[in-house]
Amino acid sequence: MSDVIKMIRKNADLLQYITKVLIHKTDNKLLEVLYSPTEIILDQRKKVFYVHIIKSGMAKCYLTEDNGNDFIQEFFSEGEIFGELEAINGDLSFCCIEAITPVQAYKIEAQYFNTLLEKDPTFNKLILKALAKKLNYTAIRHAYNQSHTLEDNLLRLQKQYPALIEQISKQDIANYLGITVRSLNRSLAKLGI
């Protein structure tokens, strides 16, 4: 349940199914990989060969706009999946995934991911739920962001994730909120954070 409100996205059900069930059913189709901080796991406007599910660590998902601005879509953590939209639609990736901490992840070939969707009803249902949750979360977050002051937004993040300032750079927080670092600092000062 708390999966739904946090700025750092997780998906316990999906991770559990992967580690408890899927890993025993698939022979070498589920690869384990490790990424270092600042490493690009998936790049924008590229073909996507693998679907990833995070086992541990944290990554950011962001889009770089034509004017050079980055916009952080979400922060991913345990159980969060990415590359799945591109696997389903066959499109090029529309965002960039970059490790913030060391990231352990499972990766599955996009083609095999689609096979699993067809052949494994439990997996199919988990992915449907994962997509539905992402949409739900995204809608609520953007509605809140757009309709509230910067200070309200910061208080909300602070409440969701008290270690925010220590673990995520100011620039990343600003890019997540769609503001500049200068504005962020002003609001933090005003709030006495």
Add this chain to the structure above:
Amino acid sequence: MSDVIKMIRKNADLLQYITKVLIHKTDNKLLEVLYSPTEIILDQRKKVFYVHIIKSGMAKCYLTEDNGNDFIQEFFSEGEIFGELEAINGDLSFCCIEAITPVQAYKIEAQYFNTLLEKDPTFNKLILKALAKKLNYTAIRHAYNQSHTLEDNLLRLQKQYPALIEQISKQDIANYLGITVRSLNRSLAKLGI
């Protein structure tokens, strides 16, 4: 393809499957309904009994925040589906759907929608694609909005949908962009629209 970039969401593939295939396979499970402008088709924080797919007309999907502000998530048109997230997750609705023009729609009981997901692989795939498309579109739209000036955003909308001003109220456009009508008017004047 153009389905993906427009502010008014459509889904031709899904509508086609419903009208060409599904309607012949399901006995009375697919109901046709009509809504008048300003009618609330689906209300926020309510249990969702039906999944809707729009046959014709236009509706807005918005969230009302605690401070009274409305934020318009998307505009829906032919083939667009809603209520599906709630059917999949069993949650209460998180947004409100309101008809702008007269809306013709198909509705399916939430429970039967889930049965279809399990029993009809083609339908399942179409829904997966629909969710993936919505996520993709939402991510791109918000990244663009946050990283560009209001005037850039307006020019982009104008290009996507030239009849914008005539067909959608100023208040709705402002709520879609997360700004006030005053700001909208200023930018329109500056652009000479």
Add this chain to the structure above:
DNA sequence: TATCACATCGGACAAATGTCCTTTTCAGTT
């Protein structure tokens, strides 16, 4: 230690946006 790159911090000013308000327009109703 010295140096470099990088994040952080905040002042001063400019630009964008919101708030509050009055006026106008227009469609629907009596």
Add this chain to the structure above:
DNA sequence: AACTGAAAAGGACATTTGTCCGATGTGATA
């Protein structure tokens, strides 16, 4: 025709946010 309510329009001012900039601190490395 007269009236009404809703949408639109824009002036005046306050507030928020961005831009530009130089200062400070810190961790890595030669």
